[in-house]
Amino acid sequence: MTWREREILNVYYRFSPSVWGNSYASEVVRTAIKLAQRWLPDFPLVVRTRPANAAARRVAEKSGFERRPDLDCEFVIYSLDW
Structure with a gap:
């Protein structure tokens, strides 16, 4: 996707509340990082989340994403390799 005039990989996931707390999100994000670094290393990875979503921020x-207040919009932004 293009965001802020750059091609990026947007890390996005959604789980049913019935499975929250099982570390599935962490596992998915770690796997996404490994795959992106192997197959699409020229693209930065970005996590965009609502400010109140403390679990996604954690x-x-x-997972090693850097908080990027300079890129914030209605979402809180984290990036790898920006």
Whole structure:
């Protein structure tokens, strides 16, 4: 996708509340990072989440994403390799 005039990979996931807390999001994000670095290394990865979504913010931070307040919009932004 193009965002801020750059081609990026947007890391997005959604799980049913019945499976929250099982580390599935962390596992998906770690796998997405590995695949992106192997197959699409020229594209930065971006996590865009609502400010109130503390769980998604923790997943991004634990997965190595850097908080990017300079890129914030209605979402809180984290990136890898921006």
